[in-house]
Amino acid sequence: MTATIDAIRRGRIFYLFVMPFAVLTILFGVWPILLSIQVSFTASATALRPEPTYVGFANYAKVFADPIFLASLSRTLIYTALSVVANLAFALAFAMLLASALITRGNLFFRLALFLPVVTPDVAGYVVWRWLYDRSFGALNAFLDIVGLPAFAGLSGKDTAMAALLIAELWHHAGFYMIIFLANLAMRDRSLEEAAHIDGATAWQRWRYVILPQLRPALIINTVYALIQFLKTFTVVVVMTKGGPTDATNFVSYYAYQLFDQGRYGEATAMATILFAVVIVISMSAYLIGERGARR
Amino acid sequence: MRMRPSDILLRIGAYAAAGVVSLVFLYPYWWMLVSAFRPTRAIMSNPLKLFPERIDFSIFSEIGRIGGVDLWVYVWNSVLITGLSTLLSVVVTALGAYALVRRPDLPGFRFLRYGFLVAIMYPYMLLVIPVYIVMFKLGLLGSHAGIILFLALGPIQFFLFEQFFRAIPGEVIEAAIIDGASEAQILFRIVLPVAAPISATVALITFLLNWSQWFPILIVSKSPDTYTLPVALLSMNSELGSNFQGIMALAVLTTLPIAVLFLLAQKRVMEGMASGAVKG
Structure with a gap:
């Protein structure tokens, strides 16, 4: 005990340095999370009072019995799976193209074109996409009409709304995954490719067995980031669809927010806790699967 | 060939x-x-x-007032909130990450680091909901201060500084201690001067990220008086019978400063975001 106090006394200047960071982390990080978990065990009507009524796991039971939530959860998982695959495949393909010997001049222009949407305010980007898809204002259907392709229902179609969101989100995020792949590609050992080439490996074999294994670090990072990113998809829904048409894009975080907006704090925070658990379990397992593969 | x-x-x-x-x-x-x-x-x-x-350019005078607030108020809020939260973020995160890297053994430091890591894993829009309750309890709802404080913490800022401080060789600091330098002297004379480039990178990235923020600002605000450009754009876009040309003009105002800043500093931004992500 005295040893601890002594350590604190001698390290007091470091406590001074860390103080503002600690205050912000506790006030706007740790405390809200604990509060959120606490509220998830209380009755919504009393949640904000000094003495809330505790209801045990009733909110969780209510959430798991709610067909809208269950549909929303499976919709979120499907959307996440599709988005992760689409974004990573696209980003990897484009990074390979830019890293290849085929493209020398203009490399920076292509990089900038794909990365600019990453730093563009997401609200502004999605607002523009929302109107691009519009049937009367939008450029997309006007273009499809000119080249003689059938119209794309976009955000107004029950079956196309999710695809429309996926495309807009890919536009916003793919550049980020691309630069991670490019950083990894720049660090690879090129002599291995030459050796494989001399040994008579085809281009496909060189890519599959020489280059791809070296991209494992970028693949793990991107997969974990993309999983976290798309599991909590929110802004694009608020800007473009508000969960519609008929719940076709009502993902968990948006549904939880709607409940919060209606004052159903208990259920909203229970949903938040469930989504948090899902995010942790899925991203940790993706990470562990990736790491185990690396050791083999 | x-x-x-x-x-x-x-x-x-x-x-x-x-x-x-x-x-x-x-x-x-x-x-x-x-x-x-x-x-x-x-x-x-x-x-x-x-x-x-x-x-x-007449559209810009046509959208001179949105939601009962002058357009220039949104512009000013964007500049003020983004600028101050960026400044705060760089100072607070640099000092915090430095202390945590130098003395991870001190009581409470390990807990603080884990607390921070869990907080950044928590789905952002769901963290914002309880933050509303916290802001309510602290009396910060509807204030610029509440928004600025909340936007001052972010994962990429912390990882960039942590990575940088870890790479400073221990011998440099030990030599200074042997020469009788105090911890304050080590920080201000040795560490901070070499940390200037990384601080510039962090400031740049934080500015870009915080300019785009909308949800925490919407939640902490009580009226459009504290809205920034993206929040104003969102509320204009949600109105019925919307003014399409006006929405596009506001989107241009929201995007243009950030696009110019990014193009001027693209190398630093892309490298910084890649290495901050690789660390996390």
Whole structure:
């Protein structure tokens, strides 16, 4: 005990340095999370009072019995799976193209074109996409009409709304995954490719067995980031669809927010806790699967 | 080395693919810009026109008041909130990450680091909901201060500083201690001068990220008086019978400063974001 106090006394200047960071982390990080978990065990009507009524796991039971939530959860998982695959495949393909010997001049222009949407305010980007898809204002259907392709229902179609969101989100995020792949590609050992080439490996074999294994670090990072990113998809829904048409894009975080907006704090925070658990379990397992593969 | 005809074809194909994809990615910006200068009726009759009929800035005076608040208030809020939260973020995160890297053994430091890591894993929009309750309890709802404080913490800032401080060789600091330097002297004379470039990178990235923020600002605000440009854009976009040309003009105002800043500092931004992510 005295040893601890002594350590604190001698390290007091470091406590001074860390103080503002600690205050912000506790006030706007740790405390809200604990509060959120606490509220998830209380009755919504009393949640904000000094003495809330505790209801045990009733909110969780209510959430798991709610067909809208269950549909929303499976919709979120499907959307996440599709988005992760689409974004990573696209980003990897484009990074390979830019890293290849085929493209020398203009490399920076292509990089900038794909990365600019990453730093563009997401609200502004999605607002523009929302109107691009519009049937009367939008450029997309006007273009499809000119080249003689059938119209794309976009955000107004029950079956196309999710695809429309996926495309807009890919536009916003793919550049980020691309630069991670490019950083990894720049660090690879090129002599291995030459050796494989001399040994008579085809281009496909060189890519599959020489280059791809070296991209494992970028693949793990991107997969974990993309999983976290798309599991909590929110802004694009608020800007473009508000969960519609008929719940076709009502993902968990948006549904939880709607409940919060209606004052159903208990259920909203229970949903938040469930989504948090899902995010942790899925991203940790993706990470562990990736790491185990690396050791083999 | 002479190229074979098949190589030339391959090359043309590669440029065509990269070019088409890049133009598709850039087209929304062009469309936004052109639409901001075209009357709504003109866009409806021909959405694909590549240039406006005429250059006319009157739309910006037309959207001079949005939601009962002057446009320049949103601009000012964006500059104020983004600028101050960036400054705060750099100072607070640099000092915090430095202390945590130098003395991870001190009581409570390990807990603090884990607390921070869990907080950044928590789905952001769901963290914001309890933050509303915290702001309510602290009496910060509806204030600029509440928004600025909340935006001052972020994962990429912390990881960039942590990575940088870890890379400072221990011998440099030990030598200074042997020479009798105090911890304050080590920080101000040795560490901070070499941390200037990384601080610039963190400031740049934080500015870009915080300019785009909207949800925490919407939640902490009690009225449009504390809205920034993206929040104003969102509320304008949600109105019924919306003014399409006005929305595009506001989107241009929201995007343009950030696009210019990014293009001026693109190398630093892309490298910084990549290395901050690789660490996390």
